[in-house]
Each structure stands twice: as C-alpha cells, then as structure tokens.
Amino acid sequence: MNFCDECGSMMHTEGDAWVCRSCENEEPRDSQAEAAMATRDGQRDDGAPAVADATRGSTETTQEPCPADDCDSDRARYEMLPKPGGSYEVRLFTCVECGHKWRDS
CATH class of the missing domain: 2.30.30 (SH3 type barrels.)
Structure with missing residues (x-):
C-alpha cells in the first residue's frame, strides 16, 4: 500500500505509476519497494475480536x-x-x- 505525498490518500496502481484518485498526483512504481510490502498472503488472521458481554457479573x-x-x-x-x-x-x-x-x- 502506498500513500500520496501530496494529500495522504491511498494510491492505486495504473501501469507503471502509483496514482492518487483524490488529487491526481502520480509517482513511479518501485519494484523493490513493492516487493517489501505486506500482502494478504503474508498476513495472519486472528479471527473475529472478542465481544464484551455487558451482562456478565453486572447486577447494577x-x-x-x-x-x-x-x-x-x-x-x-x-x-x-x-x-x-x-x-x-x-x-x-x-x-x-x-x-x-x-x-x-
């Protein structure tokens, strides 16, 4: 994931460039930097977060x-x-x- 240096929005790939859809800023893609980015395959799924039960131990x-x-x-x-x-x-x-x-x- 890459963020725009001009406005801070998330940038998207279009060919050989990163393009900001908010301010139309363009930056060249860097294959070495992109190889170091985490992908979904590299992330782990810890499952859904625990939900607190407001009735547990509460009498007030x-x-x-x-x-x-x-x-x-x-x-x-x-x-x-x-x-x-x-x-x-x-x-x-x-x-x-x-x-x-x-x-x-």
Missing part, C-alpha cells in the same frame, strides 16, 4: 431507555470497559427486558 442497573424498536423498557444493566489504548472507558448496556445490547455513544 440504571435508567436508560432501550433503543430497540419493539421494547419500551427504561432499565438496563451496564458495565464500564477500558477502550483499547487506555485513553478512556466505554459504557456497555444490556436491556433488562429484551436483552438488547448497545454502547454509550
């Missing part, structure tokens, strides 16, 4: 309206989980009536 509820179309509940269990990178936490809700799960936006 709060007044939070369920966003599910067919549910009128205004109570939900919640759990606070750290965001990747540890910059802040996210609150995950589970409706006590229908089990619908959502996160605090």
